[in-house]
Amino acid sequence: MNAGVFVGLDIGRSSLQAAARPAGQKWVAKADDAGICEIANVLSSVQPEIIVIEAQGGIELPVAGTLATSGLPLAFVSRRNVREFAHLVGARGDRSHAELLAHFAELARPEVRPIPNTVVEQLQALKTRQRELLNILALERSRLNTRVTPVQRNIRSHIYFLEKNLASLGEEINQAVRSSSIWQ
CATH class of the missing domain: 3.30.420.10 (Ribonuclease H-like superfamily/Ribonuclease H)
Known part of the structure; x- marks a missing residue:
């Protein structure tokens, strides 16, 4: 500091x-x-x-x-x-x-409220998983240019699944911050 x-x-x-x-x-x-x-x-x-x-x-x-x-x-x-x-x-x-x-x-000079270590660890794990899913999603989007229709359908289905999981992770991250001491 x-x-x-x-x-x-x-x-x-x-x-x-x-x-x-x-x-x-x-x-x-x-x-x-x-x-x-x-x-x-x-x-x-x-x-x-x-x-x-x-x-x-x-x-x-x-x-x-x-x-x-x-x-x-x-x-x-x-x-x-x-x-x-x-x-x-x-x-x-x-x-x-x-x-x-x-x-x-x-x-x-408003009060700084530190986040408990357990919440920091939870946020770190959630952010790591979010980055992993974003990387996988980028790879899947790059594969969409295939001309084989069944493969395209499968890729689109996987992209939809990844996007839903990313939205869910985003909500979990938001909830972890909301429930922490910095938000009180």
Whole structure:
């Protein structure tokens, strides 16, 4: 942990934006598995004192799961608190939401709630399995160009099965984060 580095992480449906204070560093990544891993790696190298994430009704859960398994210090804050903070500091429109969250982290210093080791182990196992299924799914999709119809049907059936399992794993990851101490 790097005392004095505060990160705000804005999680959107299509992108992730992170900003660090006081250095003013900024990072952007897609809100897909590769982008989430990219942000996790960058933030692991920065070793912030805290990463503030605004609770948004669930879209932040996969990101929180990945960051938690990386051992990063997370704090969820309510949208209302961030809005009130923005009003108090006179936040300008030219500042990104991630920068605002980093500023909030620096001044408010919300409580970091560590995830119990059992939950971290569960999340790591679920994320590992998710990556494995994603690799298998990519292989199966690349095999779809075969001209043999029965084989195509079998591959499509397998793809459907993998997609259902990935959705189920995603829900398990979300539930593990929701039930952990960082979400309370």
